[in-house]
């Protein structure tokens with residue numbers, strides 16, 4: 001019988017591992033066919049990420065129940081590698097034990113504990129899948145569009161791995177070949193052994209040992225052909241992802257040297273082969289869990305964009321193009337243009353670049369970079385984009401702001417102030433601490449101006465010396481960049497950097513989170529290095545150090561909306577709340593979706609200047625949630641969020657009851673009955 005055990009067990013294993021190995025080899029060639037990726041070597045950060053995200057399952061644990069279930073499944077499979085060694089050893093010797101630890105009862109206990117924990121987790125996964133079945137919940141299900149049949153098959157296969165394991169261990173106990181000193185410590189197998197008839201123990205041991213080996217080997221094949229590839233790819237993807245996260249700056253700053261453009265020059269990503277190997281690894285790693293889809297403001301308001309479906313569509317196209325990509329069958333299928341065939345234009349242009357998908361993805365897929373890469377190709381190579389954005393691009397190019405008002409208007413907002421704001425000419429005087437980067441909305445939009453005025457008044461009140469660039473300031477380039485017009489972005493950024501360097505700017509305080517993000521995180525690659533803070537951070541510091549004190553005149557409920565580019569992209573969550581909480585009489589109420597889970601206002605990614613004709617408007621969705629808190633002020637720290645939320649409050653007919661204002665406006669309101 002031992003010979004049969006060896007022949008069957010090893011035969012099945014060699015066959016299955018051969019098939020799986022071939023598939024992994026193919027996959028590795030496919031991923032390596034991608035373009036070079038800009039991945040600086042950061043071993044310490046990679047190790048940290050492996051410990052925190054893979055071993056600690058930090059991102060998965062954000063969703064408590066499925067997170068705990070996944071934690072035990074992942075660790076269960078890791079610990080149960082011991083049982084795989086034992087099973088293969090038992091093929092050759094019934095009394096096989098792993099050297100040194102192989103007889104320890106504690107090891108038997110741990111193995112059984114994790115076997116049971118995995119089984120319980122599988123029940124939890126099944127309940128979650130049944131409760132969220134796409135057939136029941138349609139688009140509201142995070143599994144909508146995922147391969148649910150394959151997911152059920154995986155649950156079944158994992159159950160079989162555990163069940164066959166427990167039965168063969170129980171039969172081993174009954175037949176006297178269990179390797180551990182005390183059978184009872186392996187409590188689950190021990191309990192099962194009690195119901196196994198002594199006469200059938202050896203037969204059951206043989207059958208279930210072989211079944212266990214066969215299921216494990218078959219599982220390898222299944223994994224290599226399914227979304228469960230993530231078991232092997234996720235640690236690699238996490239280890240090679242951008243650190244600290246794929247948010248804030250965009251990944252690549254392409255060389256936009258137009259003088260050396262040749263026929264072969266490609267800006268952005270037009271075809272699957274234009275993606276980098278890291279992006280191809282992203283596509284292969286997606287687990288189809290749908291966490292990104294469930295938090296996407298576009299998807300949840302009825303748009304066709306789901307970050308999960310984008311990644312799945314790109315993966316399917318990559319697999320379908322494999323022969324061409326890895327150099328076989330070059331004359332076969334022509335490479336396919338992605339947008340319009342694989343990715344619908346409405347999908348591409350619905351993205352607000354809010355980063356909620358990146359924040360949620362447990363395997364660190366970098367959706368925003370992929371979307372902007374495709375936008376770049378559409379804008380720079382094909383001139384295909386929503387035509388209403390033409391005006392934005394023209395205004396940015398000709399006047400340096402989205403409204404086309406021009407630099408001469410950039411100091412008008414200071415006219416309402418009862419003190420003078422110095423406009424820099426020459427270099428910034430030594431006694432001026434901060435250059436205040438006002439931003440286009442703060443300087444030029446009537447509602448945005450309130451934010452700039454409030455910020456200036458608060459800085460003045462706290463005795464902070466600051467000056468502005470006035471006509472020399474121009475759009476930071478954020479909308480051009482997120483829209484895909486990298487050329488325009490770089491032109492604008494370089495001009496701004498030239499102005500900033502010429503005036504000797506060192507410390508910049510910005511009111512617009514988009515400017516804040518771009519100047520802080522993206523200008524350094526183009527030669528602009530400054531200490532940049534957002535006014536929420538500066539105000540919190542001034543309050544903490546006693547230089548600014550709120551009044552007590554205002555009593556009411558305030559909710560705070562996290563701007564994506566201040567919150568998720570730059571992790572500034574505490575400071576704006578500290579500012580609000582410093583006001584006596586103010587009750588700060590949180591929306592359900594806040595901080596890292598905050599929900600976009602709908603303006604980012606240049607969406608502010610595009611029509612929104614599909615589904616519910618994102619700003620309406622966010623404002624409904626804000627109104628649901630019962631707050632009488634919806635506060636934020638971004639002029640574009642203010643505009644979007646105020647539009648929605650007005651559209652809701654609540655303009656008389658609920659005010660939308662920057663956090664500076666809330667402090668000012670608290671001061672209305674005291675000195676101002």
Ligand code: SF4
Nearest residue numbers: 296351352354355357
């Ligand atoms: S960045 Fe925001 S809008 Fe764009 S796909 Fe991700 S979640 Fe959706």
Ligand code: SF4
Nearest residue numbers: 286287289290292361
């Ligand atoms: S992209 Fe990430 S979050 Fe979205 S389905 Fe895939 S693994 Fe899940």
